[in-house]
Amino acid sequence: xxxxxxxxxxxxxxxxxxxxxxxxxxxxxxxxxxxxxxxxxxxxxxxxxxxxxxxxxxxxxxxxxxxxxxxxxxxxxxxxxxxxxxxxxxxxxxxxxxxxxxxxxxxxxxxxxxxxxxxxxxxxxxxxxxxxxxxxxxxxxxxxxxxxxxxxxxxxxxxxxxxxxxxxxxxxxxxxxxxxxxxxxxxxxxxxxxxxxxxxxxxxxxxxxxxxxxxxxxxxxxxxxxxxxxxxxxxxxxxxxxxxxxxxxxxxxxxxxxxxxxxxxxxxxxxxxxxxxxxxxxxxxxxxxxxxxxxxxxxxxxxxxxxxxxxxxxxxxxxxxxxxx
Amino acid sequence: xxxxxxxxxxxxxxxxxxxxxxxxxxxxxxxxxxxxxxxxxxxxxxxxxxxxxxxxxxxxxxxxxxxxxxxxxxxxxxxxxxxxxxxxxxxxxxxxxxxxxxxxxxxxxxxxxxxxxxxxxxxxxxxxxxxxxxxxxxxxxxxxxxxxxxxxxxxxxxxxxxxxxxxxxxxxxxxxxxxxxxxxxxxxxxxxxxxxxxxxxxxxxxxxxxxxxxxxxxxxxxxxxxxxxxxxxxxxxxxxxxxxxxxxxxxxxxxxxxxxxxxxxxxxxxxxxxxxxxxxxxxxxxxxxxxxxxxxxxxxxxxxxxxxxxxxxxxxxxxxxxxxx
Numbered sequence: 215x216x217x218x219x220x221x222x223x224x225x226x227x228x229x230x231x232x233x234x235x236x237x238x239x240x241x242x243x244x245x246x247x248x249x250x251x252x253x254x255x256x257x258x259x260x261x262x263x264x265x266x267x268x269x270x271x272x273x274x275x276x277x278x279x280x281x282x283x284x285x286x287x288x289x290x291x292x293x294x295x296x297x298x299x300x301x302x303x304x305x306x307x308x309x310x311x312x313x314x315x316x317x318x319x320x321x322x323x324x325x326x327x328x329x330x331x332x333x334x335x336x337x338x339x340x341x342x343x344x345x346x347x348x349x350x351x352x353x354x355x356x357x358x359x360x361x362x363x364x365x366x367x368x369x370x371x372x373x374x375x376x377x378x379x380x381x382x383x384x385x386x387x388x389x390x391x392x393x394x395x396x397x398x399x400x401x402x403x404x405x406x407x408x409x410x411x412x413x414x415x416x417x418x419x420x421x422x423x424x425x426x427x428x429x430x431x432x433x434x435x436x437x438x439x440x441x442x443x444x445x446x447x448x449x450x451x452x453x454x455x456x457x458x459x460x461x462x463x464x465x466x467x468x469x470x471x472x473x474x475x476x477x478x479x480x481x482x483x484x485x486x487x488x489x490x491x492x493x494x495x496x497x498x499x500x501x502x503x504x505x506x507x508x509x510x511x512x513x514x515x516x517x518x519x520x521x522x523x524x525x526x527x528x529x530x531x532x533x534x535x536x537x538x539x
Numbered sequence: 540x541x542x543x544x545x546x547x548x549x550x551x552x553x554x555x556x557x558x559x560x561x562x563x564x565x566x567x568x569x570x571x572x573x574x575x576x577x578x579x580x581x582x583x584x585x586x587x588x589x590x591x592x593x594x595x596x597x598x599x600x601x602x603x604x605x606x607x608x609x610x611x612x613x614x615x616x617x618x619x620x621x622x623x624x625x626x627x628x629x630x631x632x633x634x635x636x637x638x639x640x641x642x643x644x645x646x647x648x649x650x651x652x653x654x655x656x657x658x659x660x661x662x663x664x665x666x667x668x669x670x671x672x673x674x675x676x677x678x679x680x681x682x683x684x685x686x687x688x689x690x691x692x693x694x695x696x697x698x699x700x701x702x703x704x705x706x707x708x709x710x711x712x713x714x715x716x717x718x719x720x721x722x723x724x725x726x727x728x729x730x731x732x733x734x735x736x737x738x739x740x741x742x743x744x745x746x747x748x749x750x751x752x753x754x755x756x757x758x759x760x761x762x763x764x765x766x767x768x769x770x771x772x773x774x775x776x777x778x779x780x781x782x783x784x785x786x787x788x789x790x791x792x793x794x795x796x797x798x799x800x801x802x803x804x805x806x807x808x809x810x811x812x813x814x815x816x817x818x819x820x821x822x823x824x825x826x827x828x829x830x831x832x833x834x835x836x837x838x839x840x841x842x843x844x845x846x847x848x849x850x851x852x853x854x855x856x857x858x859x860x861x862x863x864x
């Protein structure tokens with residue numbers, strides 16, 4: 215089937231109804247300072263204020279909420295070192311079911327604790343020798359659990375698409391939408407919503423220079439794996455686009471802009487000092503693309519997805535003290 | 540005249556109309572995490588998202604907007620080392636007039652620049668040997684300018700009162716309202732609005748342990764000057780309550796809670812990591828009173844004024860690394 219069938223605006227509207235009153239409708243921030251810095255009207259969709267601190271809750275809850283009573287009785291599973299872990303844990307608790315989360319054994323204690331605090335059972339694996347997808351599938355099969363993938367799932371993508379749906383409902387048509395691309399689920403959902411509500415919108419994906427798999431894949435017109443170098447944007451350090459997500463993004467994303475770690479640091483600092491908000495590195499990538507002047511030509515009215523804010527104070531300070539520029 | 544005549548809810552409603560569309564209607568933040576930490580329903584009025592980064596813009600703009608065409612032609616003056624400087628500078632620019640701001644010569648360059656960026660003329664003075672009130676009055680008299688005081692003015696207090704008015708409009712009646720007290724203008728406005736909208740509300744002022752002038756003055760039933768020791772909450776380091784502000788607060792404030800610098804640091808950290816927002820030390824005092832368990836008995840539904848967020852990243856890091864506790 216064509217990728218149109220995987221995800222439609224109707225799916226995203228259905229997700230919006232399901233997450234209503236459970237996920238936060240996050241604010242759209244505007245700032246005269248940012249507008250002056252950029253030279254355009256900028257609308258920031260602040261998913262750092264979402265439950266669990268990132269957009270991931272939308273997709274996780276949309277997927278979990280669609281399970282049958284029998285599936286909910288058995289429980290869900292997920293593999294993640296990051297925000298998806300907490301998202302599935304909280305979604306499961308709200309839906310009245312249990313979650314088993316597979317996390318790398320070197321996950322920071324604070325993230326393990328946060329996930330456990332939402333009531334999930336944590337299993338750890340060796341990230342260097344274990345295959346998390348295979349392990350996750352095995353645990354799910356052995357225990358009869360439904361695996362909630364981080365992006366390769368229509369219900370997850372539909373949930374993430376509510377970010378752009380809410381944004382455009384509030385701003386009206388925009389000239390461009392910028393969102394970060396890791397596995398591509400956020401962008402698949404957001405590009406689908408954006409093009410449905412504003413057919414002329416320019417959809418711009420943002421990747422770290424160190425993990426430009428989607429940029430290369432779009433250029434090659436097929437999914438390409440790239441070696442991923444270390445980046446502070448850990449949530450965007452994917453080496454290959456998802457199959458489902460790429461089929462959508464290939465059709466709807468107009469261009470990819472790459473950002474450096476220093477671009478991201480600068481955006482995190484501007485967000486801190488001018489907007490008074492905390493953004494994690496991956497969450498600052500789209501704003502970084504804009505503030506670093508990498509968007510050419512510059513659209514007049516620009517939506518930017520701030521995708522998350524989960525970074526502890528000590529890590530935040532450490533990241534910003536490492537600037538190389 | 541009794542203090543009822545100085546400031547009424549009608550003055551605050553009139554200020555609300557004047558600042559509408561000019562000042563931001565800042566969000567009221569809620570957080571399951573904060574509610575769980577405190578053990579109550581907490582509503583945070585986020586004035587760190589106000590224009591110029593603090594509530595001060597409300598009072599400054601309300602005062603400036605009420606000047607006559609002749610006064611506006613001549614211009615305004617203010618003395619401030621902090622947020623009031625930027626507030627008056629921006630208010631003057633929006634009102635189409637000019638501002639002369641008297642600032643200590645050791646004011647951080649970033650604050651001087653921010654104030655100058657709003658179009659104000661900056662004059663500096665020696666904070667150790669100069670009397671800023673006398674100097675400010677002299678400049679205003681010499682040049683025929685209207686002095687906009689930081690708190691001792693009914694229009695300034697009325698503007699600040701819109702913080703509580705907006706909060707209670709959104710939440711309905713609350714059991715308690717916490718706000719910081721420096722000169723007392725924010726509290727005079729907020730206590731007036733709060734008691735008008737929710738007569739049974741418990742109004743709690745928060746001061747640093749090092750600058751408890753209002754607490755001592757309330758106990759003595761007259762304004763008392765105290766020696767002020769160094770505190771990270773520079774905006775609250777007043778040694779004597781204002782005359783007008785105290786006459787209002789004496790009637791309407793139910794109690795004062797004192798917080799330590801470490802209480803404030805802890806609140807700033809929780810705000811950063813859990814709420815993903817940046818709060819300056821003075822702006823975190825009321826949240827600190829709540830999180831440190833200093834409110835006894837604990838009300839069920841509590842409003843908290845987060846009064847500002849103007850702290851640079853390097854200063855923020857420095858403050859949080861100085862913890863003594």
